Amino acid sequence: MASPLQPIDDYARTLAPETRAAVIKSAAFTSGQRIEVLRRDYEDPDALRKLARKIKQHTIDRLDHYLEQAESRLKAAGAQVHFATDGPSACRQVLKILQEHGVTRLVKSKSMATEEIHLNPFLEKHGIESIETDLGEFIVQIDDDHPSHIVRPIIHKNRRQVAESLERHGLGAYDDDPKTITRRARVHLREKYMQSGAGITGGNFVSAESGRMVLVTNEGNARFSMAPNKVHIAVIGIEKLVPRDRDLAVFLSLLARSATAQQITVYTQFINGPRSANQPSGPEHMHVVFLDNGRSQVLGGECREILRCIRCGACQNVCPVYRQASGHAYRAVYGGPIGAVLSPLIGDSISFSNYGDLPRASSLCGACREVCPVDIPIPDLLLKLRHGAKKAKLPSPGSPPMGPFADLATSPKLWRTSMTASRAMNYLPLQFAPVKPLRDWLDQRTLPKWRGGEFRRWLKQRPSPVEDQKKHA
């Protein structure tokens, strides 16, 4: 029976070579810079990572406490706090806030949480213009595309494609000079900032102690999204809390270095509620929407450690599977190892089967764990997800069944005979693989010559044979 390829493998198979080359180049470059910067700046980068892990784990272990604390501090600072259990409810709450303030046009800065809940299409459906202001996200939006990387949304596009996008969107005749591209987008976006009635952002961290929220960007677009507007809405995953202001030092140090190999992002904003009486500008209304969308369930499960994630994308850059397949192959908002763990777990109940190939699409090489600034044991979590899928009896097309192999591996006599008779070939998992992947495997690789049992024979006929276990027992 021919079995089709796994979705992510099929995507990788048909990926344009130049896209793959671009993805590899950028990912390898950033990975290299990341480690260089960390080693240059810290005697023991690993110690910092362990500290960050501890703080984040502590936070998610007491998440309800810190959420309550953050809520009360935010309210005390004059912000309004909302909780959304899932994507649709978050979208509705945002819409309600906008309608209450009579907003029909708004600007947005880059936020994975709003990608996760598909906020833009929802707002559009309700007649609200929502413009992405991060340059990459802006291109994604005008192309009706999806971001392919947590930190670099259009890494799958080259500058010629970007120039074509701008041209299609009526922003001037084709010109692929990066400076021109940036200038044109800037002119276009500046106008949008001035016409908008609200700014929507994500949030990188929220300190529970003070309710202070931190936003990092390299383009300053989050500031612009807020400055001219009366209303600021921040959509933030509930796991983005840290206990104290001083913890931010640890995470800001790690986030920029891990994400873009910068010591610090160009703009780091600390937002402490809406504009106060003595501030000359800034939004008068601040709304924080804390998004659950499956996170509390993750918190109660085997993969809770994934909630330590600070969305730096370092695991994605270093991941050899991502480098071959590109971010879109992961089909959901998050690509790379973080996506392989998160996508099956968050959102609605069908995610687990929809993204069933992702946890299996890893050689478990562990490069992700090595770079993760909060030391998430991603390969272990992938294994737990695979185990969970097995227990739930979810089909895993493309994976050979292992029962026969295990029977053989627990029957030493049969094992030895099979080895010698090279009959073990018949038990090799390969033989049970569905036809299409197996054919593709053998199309691209040879197997070494079978020499089963040879070592055992050599042991027996050595002049001073190696002692047998039994003599010792």
Place this chain on the structure above:
Amino acid sequence: MAAPEHRPSSREVLFMMTCLCDAFYADVAKAAVQVLEHAGCQVSVPPDQTCCGQPPFNGGDFEVSRKVARHTAAVFAGERPIIVPSGSCAAMHFHGNALQFEAQPDREGVDSLGKRTWEIFDFLVHGLGLMSWPGVLPPRRIAIHHSCHTRGTHTGGAIRTLLGSIEGVELIEFGQDEQCCGFGGTFSVSFPHISAGMGTLKLDHILDAKPDLLVSGDMSCLMHLNGLATKQGREIPHRHAVEILAESLDRA
């Protein structure tokens, strides 16, 4: 996945040949025994050994892989150090088993496996304290591929220490050396195209450095890389690192 800190390092050792050497790479297992004996070890090879259980484990089929692990734990029971010519199987013992037996009532037996298992180079250098290896080899540029399951262990350093000490050996570097060879066992069967892409990229980087020989502490990676290279009409002379030690002894 760091290896456990305090493992027994007596010279009476149990040797685990690995299923790959049992089936394909007899020379590697022979070389390992010769090397251990040269280092003064008394080597026992339990005949009932089969496999560490990684194939079903990696598939998430813990029910099945626990059976294999229990069998292996029984075969290697006792106090003696267990020496494996594979960082991957060693990591299965001290890391994989801990994960799949997390909540199992009988985890003690497999815990004992983990607490006694050494990847062979780790054992030679950090168990027995060898800092160099005797012998001379004809001049050779050797590239080392560190298998992924030795990340965070002392194996990589140990291979460099011993191979680097042999006269005639020049260790050379290649690009993106932290990247995986693309094998990953059944991963390569379920995702043949991604896996082949990874392996091909790895081959490109290694061959760019023009080594005379590629060595590794894990045959699985070498098997995959060679399997790809052969189909692509490229040649990649390759051997397990322990074979280099044995060859050097032959010429000593």
